[in-house]
Amino acid sequence: MNLDWNMKRIGCCLLIGMLLMMGCHNKKKPNYQLFPDMYEPIGYEAYQESPAFRDSISALKPPEGTIHRGWNPYAYPNTNEGYQDAKLNLISPLDSIEVDFVKGQELYGIYCAVCHGNRGDGQGILMEREKFLGIPSYADRDITPGSTYHVIFHGINAMGSHAGQLDEEERWQVTAYVMELKNELEIAASSNTE
Ligand code: HEC
Secondary structure, eight states: OHHHHHHHHHHHHHHHHHHHHHHHOOTTSOOOOSSHHHHSOOOOOTTSEETTSTTEESSOOOOTTOOOTTOOOOOSOSSHHHHHHHHHHOOOSOOTTTOOHHHHHHHHHHHTHHHHOTTSSSOOHHHHTTSSOOOOOGGGSOOOHHHHHHHHHHOBTTBOOOTTTSOHHHHHHHHHHHHHHHHHHHHHHHHHHO
């Protein structure tokens, strides 16, 4: 009986307490937050210094030598020697069945034809409109699949690198298509002179 009475008293006090707290709550001010970090996250900048790791920034640097997934390191440097080396020694990993001229043509049409022209004769739309100059015909250049891949990867003089637009397999597909264009240009040129 006594216990029951005590419980009622405690219950009553709690109820009054709650009512008081609710009554005092000022809606114009933020409520009491139990875990403020959850509502107000700290907005770290990606490259700001961070105390979480010693001598570090909040976006951790990848360990040295890291390469991103699916990326194959390319061994030939962007130098004259690298170019010559690739020209002589770099060969396509695609065999004759894997070469896909339809895909090569499509990618070439997207990334190369504006300058090099659909036939590879150097008469792309940018050349015709004189927006870009000095684009050679593939027939006039002593190119190999290795040198073509190298040029797609690193660019050459006024031509920029296309390594970001084309992945490794696509670069080789475009390379095969470029060699095919060169071949066709040379056949056309020799039949004209005969
Ligand atoms: C913005 C214009 C432009 C685009 C786009 C472009 N090229 Fe070029 N390309 C050039 C120019 C200019 C040169 C001549 C560079 C030089 O030797 O001075 C060149 C040269 C080349 C050569 C000859 C390099 C050599 O070894 O002599 C190849 C092969 C080539 N480009 C392939 C491509 C392929 C494949 C693409 C598409 C992935 C492409 N180019 C996209 C402008 C372009």
